[in-house]
Amino acid sequence: MQIWVDADACPVVVKEILFRAAERSKIMLTLVANQAIRIPPSRTIKMLQVAHGFDVADNEIVKRLTVGDLVITGDIPLAAEVVAKGGLALNPRGELYTLENIRERLAMRDFMETLRSSGVQTGGPAPMSQTERQAFANQLDRVITKNNTK
Secondary structure, eight states: OOEEEETTSOOHHHHHHHHHHHHHHTOOEEEEESSOOOOOSOSSEEEEEOOSSTTHHHHHHHHHOOTTOEEEOSOHHHHHHHHHTTOEEEOTTSOEEOTTTHHHHHHHHHHHHHHHHTTOOOOOOOOOOHHHHHHHHHHHHHHHHHHHOO
């Protein structure tokens, strides 16, 4: 198992949790972004900078992903591609996307996009709470533990 991070919009606190988890578990962690991102010196953590452009980082993650890899993303369409390809997708708030829930998440995303395009102000996501940070860390630990014992 390898961990891929859709890093352009990933919260700093989530990256810090991921850095600690990668070091502890010795799982390869790759942050993919269209800008340079600071990472700690490590044998298990690397940064992959891609060209600027719509979905360039997402496409690179999907291209390199293998079955059983974990992708950290808040991007629902990317999560759907990851799940369809046999990977695991976890959002920064601790929700694990599955074959069972990804269609519902896509439908809700499309609905909200329709509202926004018709002029309805939907607001953005609330700042991450301590509970959500803990939920992310706990879910990450569960995924790593489950996949490191296979």
